[in-house]
Amino acid sequence: MATTEGALIASVNRGMKTLREAGEVTTKIFFDGMARAPVFKFKSIRDAHDFVKWVYSSMEKIREVAESTTSHGKLKDVQVFSLANNVWLRLVFETGDAMGMNMATLASEEVCRYIEENFRGAKCIAVSGNMCSDKKQSMINSVFGRGKTVSAEITIPKEVVEKDLHTTAEQIHEVNLRKNWLGSARAGNIFQFNAHFANIIAAIFLATGQDMAQVVESSSGYTWTEVRDGDLYVSVTLTSLEVGTVGGGTRLPTQREALSIMGVEGSGNPPGANAKKFAEIIAAAVLAGELNLLAALANKELGRAHKRLGRNIKA
Numbered sequence: 438m439a440t441t442e443g444a445l446i447a448s449v450n451r452g453m454k455t456l457r458e459a460g461e462v463t464t465k466i467f468f469d470g471m472a473r474a475p476v477f478k479f480k481s482i483r484d485a486h487d488f489v490k491w492v493y494s495s496m497e498k499i500r501e502v503a504e505s506t507t508s509h510g511k512l513k514d515v516q517v518f519s520l521a522n523n524v525w526l527r528l529v530f531e532t533g534d535a536m537g538m539n540m541a542t543l544a545s546e547e548v549c550r551y552i553e554e555n556f557r558g559a560k561c562i563a564v565s566g567n568m569c570s571d572k573k574q575s576m577i578n579s580v581f582g583r584g585k586t587v588s589a590e591i592t593i594p595k596e597v598v599e600k601d602l603h604t605t606a607e608q609i610h611e612v613n614l615r616k617n618w619l620g621s622a623r624a625g626n627i628f629q630f631n632a633h634f635a636n637i638i639a640a641i642f643l644a645t646g647q648d649m650a651q652v653v654e655s656s657s658g659y660t661w662t663e664v665r666d667g668d669l670y671v672s673v674t675l676t677s678l679e680v681g682t683v684g685g686g687t688r689l690p691t692q693r694e695a696l697s698i699m700g701v702e703g704s705g706n707p708p709g710a711n712a713k714k715f716a717e718i719i720a721a722a723v724l725a726g727e728l729n730l731l732a733a734l735a736n737k738e739l740g741r742a743h744k745r746l747g748r749n750i751k752a
């Protein structure tokens with residue numbers, strides 16, 4: 438992790454120590470796909486409607502055109518949206534170990550060229566029509582996923598919660614409900630029912646050569662807790678985690694080294710395996726950070742910790 442947040446390393450470290458003592462973290466990827474969504478304009482809604490019908494009947498050809506630009510990318514879905522005489526095609530790609538934004542953009546440009554040549558009156562206004570949605574918070578990413586949708590979970594015995602986090606499952610659960618859920622809802626937040634996913638995501642992105650601007654949507658998600666016979670069940674779900682282990686800034690030597698420490702540098706076997714494993718490691722780290730901050734809030738430790746670790750003042 439690379440961060441200027443004074444207490445963050447200590448925070449995630451204590452969370453990880455707790456997870457390690459509690460047992461195994463389970464992680465699962467529920468969705469994997471990078472989206473690019475060109476916007477097309479038509480003369481009338483009649484033409485836009487005909488175009489949508491044509492797209493559904495031309496899926497195989499569109500897939501062939503898209504995949505002609507890449508050996509790793511696979512077009513897995515075309516999601517169609519319209520507004521008056523405008524149509525967006527949200528092209529969703531499996532991108533192997535790459536985060537895939539260049540790969541998906543190059544493939545989408547080829548699809549746009551094919552459409553303009555083969556459907557009379559279709560004009561591609563922009564290869565990115567914001568239904569993608571890259572580097573912006575959006576409901577579409579939260580609902581459909583972008584990059585990877587990944588969850589991590591663990592149940593922590595009450596003795597471990599008390600020893601390492603100096604609190605109880607009940608107190609952590611109450612902070613989660615009243616802060617992350619009720620507080621976020623009252624604040625009008627619709628994407629981030631969590632405490633500080635962004636802290637961990639930003640620090641890992643910087644250390645491993647990810648695209649920093651994608652922290653915006655990659656830190657969307659939910660923290661869920663339950664008290665189970667005094668033990669704490671805790672889980673995190675990241676809806677749109679956009680990461681890669683090849684391409685972009687992962688080519689830089691220090692960033693490559695950070696990925697190799699986790700055993701996920703470069704191409705996986707099969708391709709995509711490294712990026713998936715990396716996403717699961719990130720979800721587990723987010724779980725550690727989230728668990729620990731909820732405990733620190735329950736204990737009223739926040740100000741004291743930041744005084745000591747941020748300002749270097751003994752509390």
Ligand SMILES: CC(C)(COP(=O)([O-])OP(=O)([O-])OC[C@H]1O[C@@H](n2cnc3c(N)ncnc32)[C@H](O)[C@@H]1OP(=O)([O-])[O-])[C@@H](O)C(=O)NCCC(=O)NCCSC(=O)C[C@@](C)(O)CC(=O)[O-]
Binds near residue numbers: 454636742
């Ligand atoms: C700071 C602690 C962990 C102390 O907590 P403690 O229990 O007094 O710590 P300890 O000294 O007894 O050490 C326990 C363990 O913590 C770790 N640890 C402890 N110190 C270090 C260190 N210097 N470097 C690395 N690891 C450290 C380490 O794992 C250690 O185990 P050990 O190795 O000794 O067996 C605790 O008070 C704490 O976590 N406080 C909360 C800090 C925090 O989570 N900040 C997050 C950022 S806040 C923010 O940016 C977002 C926010 C809050 O605004 C979002 C929101 O609205 O919610």
Ligand SMILES: NC(=O)C1=CN([C@@H]2O[C@H](COP(=O)(O)OP(=O)(O)OC[C@H]3O[C@@H](n4cnc5c(N)ncnc54)[C@H](OP(=O)(O)O)[C@@H]3O)[C@@H](O)[C@H]2O)C=CC1
Binds near residue numbers: 539542
């Ligand atoms: N163009 C845009 O609109 C945007 C670009 N970006 C930038 O794009 C970059 C990331 O794009 P991205 O496409 O991920 O990376 P790159 O553009 O660096 O391309 C990665 C290429 O690596 C090849 N490759 C080799 N091994 C593998 C493997 N195991 N799995 C997958 N691909 C492999 C693929 O080639 P092949 O396709 O031939 O198979 C792939 O296209 C970042 O720098 C980011 O900042 C960010 C946002 C928007």
